[in-house]
Amino acid sequence: MVWPNGRICPACGYKHSIAVAGRDKGAYRARPGLYQCSNGDCHFQFTVTTRTPLHATKLRLSVWLKAMWLILQSDKGLSSVRLAEALGVSQPTAWRMGHALRLMVSRDHKMGGTVEIDHFYFGAQPKKHPEDPSPGRGRKGRKKTRKTAVLAMVQRPEDTVRGTPAGDARAAVVPGLVLS
Ligand SMILES: [Zn+2]
Incomplete structure (x- = not known):
């Protein structure tokens, strides 16, 4: 996810880098997942978490x-x-x-282009609770659903050709969504 189109140097954006993991670098052994930028002016060493909020974490x-x-x-x-x-x-x-x-x-995940937005109901009806009021009836006499209301946004993919990456998508539970 960090490098969807192949590994790039987070310092200069160069597309070529080499794995230094496991190589003996004199006194120490490079840790797994460490790469070095092949750009002669850069040679920045990085891992997949470098310059992300997970950078320099001590946690696994x-x-x-x-x-x-x-x-x-x-x-x-x-x-x-x-x-x-x-x-x-x-x-x-x-x-x-x-x-x-x-x-x-x-960050870095603003949607763009054509974005479609819609709601849907998700999951099963919650279990009946004796203290809950009746959900009543909605339009055309249909029973109102008490499933979880979810709002979803999907960015249209750039192309419809097979293999085109799917559009970015977001979904969130909307508490108290009321539909007429
Ligand atoms: Zn670089």
Whole structure:
């Protein structure tokens, strides 16, 4: 995802780089996933997290991936206290992780071109609860759904030829969405 069209140097944008992982560099051994820019004026050394919010993290990437999954699958967001519990890290660490991940998904991802937007209902009807009021009836006497209302935006792909990357998409649960 960081390099959808092949590895590029984050310092100069050069498209050629070499893996230095595993090579003996004198006194130390280069860590896995380390690359060096092949541009003679640059020679910048980088990993997949360089110049992203995950740069210089002391946590394993698997902990970050677990955090991403936990945040994405929670409807109403996840408190840093609960994230900390689930990951086995301290609450301040969990708070910083949540902040970094939100920063990462929000930047450089503005949608453009033709964007389609629509709503849909997702999942099953929630279980009946005796204290809940009746959902009543909607248009044409149909029973109103109590499924989760979701708003989705999809950017039209540049082409319809097979193999064209799919358009960027966003979806969010809309609490209290009312449709006439
Ligand atoms: Zn470079």
